[in-house]
Amino acid sequence: MITARLLTPEIQAPGLQDFDYFRQTRSRKVYSPWAGTPIVASPSFDLESALSISLAKSTDAFWKPSSPLADSPLTSPAPSEPGSPHPSRAPSPVSAQAASRSAPSVDVQTLNKGSGASKSHHKRQSRENRRKKREQAKVDSGHNFYQSRPAVREKYFNKYGRRGIEVDFDLMNAPAAASGFTGVRQAFSKKAYTLEEIVRKTNFRVCEWDGRQLPPTTNAEASSTPTPVVDAKGRIVAHLGGHPDAEDWPQAHQAAAQLLEENRMLLAFPRKSKHHRRGNFFAVPFGVSHGGGRKRPTVRRQTPEATSVLARLNASTPFKRIAHFASSVFATWAPRLYDYYVDRLGATFEHGKDLKRIFVGSIFPSATYNFGPSTACFLHTDAANLPFGWCSITALGRFDSKKGGHIVLWDLGVIIEFPPGSTIFIPSAVVAHANTKIGNGETRYSFTQYAAGGLFRWAEHRFMNNNDFFANLTKEEAQEEAEREQKRWSGGIDLFSTLADISTKPVT
Numbered sequence: 001m002i003t004a005r006l007l008t009p010e011i012q013a014p015g016l017q018d019f020d021y022f023r024q025t026r027s028r029k030v031y032s033p034w035a036g037t038p039i040v041a042s043p044s045f046d047l048e049s050a051l052s053i054s055l056a057k058s059t060d061a062f063w064k065p066s067s068p069l070a071d072s073p074l075t076s077p078a079p080s081e082p083g084s085p086h087p088s089r090a091p092s093p094v095s096a097q098a099a100s101r102s103a104p105s106v107d108v109q110t111l112n113k114g115s116g117a118s119k120s121h122h123k124r125q126s127r128e129n130r131r132k133k134r135e136q137a138k139v140d141s142g143h144n145f146y147q148s149r150p151a152v153r154e155k156y157f158n159k160y161g162r163r164g165i166e167v168d169f170d171l172m173n174a175p176a177a178a179s180g181f182t183g184v185r186q187a188f189s190k191k192a193y194t195l196e197e198i199v200r201k202t203n204f205r206v207c208e209w210d211g212r213q214l215p216p217t218t219n220a221e222a223s224s225t226p227t228p229v230v231d232a233k234g235r236i237v238a239h240l241g242g243h244p245d246a247e248d249w250p251q252a253h254q255a256a257a258q259l260l261e262e263n264r265m266l267l268a269f270p271r272k273s274k275h276h277r278r279g280n281f282f283a284v285p286f287g288v289s290h291g292g293g294r295k296r297p298t299v300r301r302q303t304p305e306a307t308s309v310l311a312r313l314n315a316s317t318p319f320k321r322i323a324h325f326a327s328s329v330f331a332t333w334a335p336r337l338y339d340y341y342v343d344r345l346g347a348t349f350e351h352g353k354d355l356k357r358i359f360v361g362s363i364f365p366s367a368t369y370n371f372g373p374s375t376a377c378f379l380h381t382d383a384a385n386l387p388f389g390w391c392s393i394t395a396l397g398r399f400d401s402k403k404g405g406h407i408v409l410w411d412l413g414v415i416i417e418f419p420p421g422s423t424i425f426i427p428s429a430v431v432a433h434a435n436t437k438i439g440n441g442e443t444r445y446s447f448t449q450y451a452a453g454g455l456f457r458w459a460e461h462r463f464m465n466n467n468d469f470f471a472n473l474t475k476e477e478a479q480e481e482a483e484r485e486q487k488r489w490s491g492g493i494d495l496f497s498t499l500a501d502i503s504t505k506p507v508t
Contacts, residue, residue: 164228164236164499165207167412171237171493174411174430176387180488181453182291183383183429192279192376195406195436198415204408207416209240210401225422228333228499229412235496238409238431239390240416241329241423244321253421256318257396260445263309264371279435281375286310287366288348288355290454291384295465297352297458300366313369314358319447323359323367326392326423326449330363333425333502334390337495338363341389344459345451351463364392364449372397372445379410379434385450388492391428392449395420399442406436420444429453 175184198204209227225242243249269282276283284306290297302310313319331338341363349355349365358367375397385391399405401419408415410432418424418435426433428450438444461469473481 164230165240165414165416166230167237167409167414168232169237169412170232171235171388171427171430171496172233172490174387174427176430176489177453179457179485180387180492181457183381183385183387183453185383186381186432188379188432190277190378192378192435192437195404195415198408198436202413204413204415206406207414208402209417209422210419226329226333228497228502229409229414230499231412234498234500235493236333236498236502237427237496238412239329239333239425241326241333241392241425243421243423244325249421252318252321253394253396254398256316256322256447257398257420257443257445259313259316259318260369260371260396261373261443263313264373266309267305267371268303277378278380279375279377281373282371283368284310284371285366285368287358287364288352288455289366289384289452290458291452292454294454297348297355297455299354299356310369320359322394322423322447323362323364323449326394326425327361327363329423330390330392330425334495334497336497337388337390340456340492340495341451344456347459348455348463351459362449363451365451365455367447367449370446370448373443374438375444375446376405376435376437377433379408379432381430381432382428382450384452384454385429386453386456386492387429387489388427388495389429389451389453390425392423392425393418393428394423394447395444396446397438397442397444399438399444404436404438404442405444408434408436410434 175186176182177184195206199206209225225240227240227242228236229238229240231237243253246252264282267282267284274280274282284302286300286302286306288297288299330341345363345365349357355365357365382391393407395401395405395418397405397420399420401417405418405420406415407418407424407426409426412431415436416424435444457466458464464472470478470481
């Protein structure tokens, strides 16, 4: 039996007197030395011998099992014995002691029968292997973007493709710039409204949506997830993507909200930064962008504090999952538009070797963490984004989505419930949108992903800014470019999916 004794003044641990008690934290704060009484094992205890015995046991039991009808020796097999996992290892110094004991027999067939735990392990390993193959395929294809899988598209199209929110709106009439690369800046009221205020002042429809299935109700238009939003021409101009089909998703999106709350405390926001054209809340945009005076695509500059916080958030599992989910939904429901992103953004990143993607497998080059703690956007458009592109918005926090936090698509005339943990896609550059206020004591954050129209213009203009590009065109090339500009907006709209595109099976 191994016993332990307290160190007395007569029995001191060797070298203890010379140990440097005082330490400093990273902030250079000195903390006091440990003042407790150490515990030492009995002098008869030999750690090396104990480890050697344990190693001999595990080696023979798992690497060289004997016949199920005989006891397994604890000593290592002889160096010349075929099949030995350690053929050149010298005998253990305690082999004589170990040989005097015996270990219980190991039934190989019993070990290999495949218990429930082992089957579960094999399933997890199989899924992990498939995931690694998909990741390798992305690397082999020259980019890290998500690749659409036909089986996934068919699964969701067949199940949800005929359920949608139809709106009296034609995307072709939305305000886009003449070049077709950006929207048009507009002035809106800098005020957030409650659900009751908007319902009272407008005739907008209220659409119930909780990210999963809902039964029809009589007092509101019910919908399910995923739910396309369809314009007057049958185009899927927006999409209620829902959330990943994972049992742990409630815990995952709550962890994301908690990360935003904790890291918000680490940022030294200037007081004025809480008040901007999108609302009264703290926000940090980041990633690769172009436009707004930039001469070329660049990575947004951040303060040292913001850089540290962004690195922590971007490396977290919850936000990686949100980013990957958004790209997979994008590729599934708008594959032509997604391929346009892959082609143009892929070229931009390939040309700019100093440009860094935010998340592996994500199509979006830019994102914003809206730290709240009460994020309710004013009515606005994000005119710098690609006008025929999608912006991904994920709501986070703790609030009653039936009473507040709705997304209001003003030009479409709908108010949609937007519960925590769910993701919605909209053409944010040309469709005015806002959020309804949440209740007292509630919290709401959001995570948005998007792409500036300037990044696509950079690729199509041969990696030159506007002035250089047009200065290098011949008269004929300038005429051709003018014709392309006239068609870019309509051509971009044609990249959206339609209900006819996703109707893969006849209606029965």
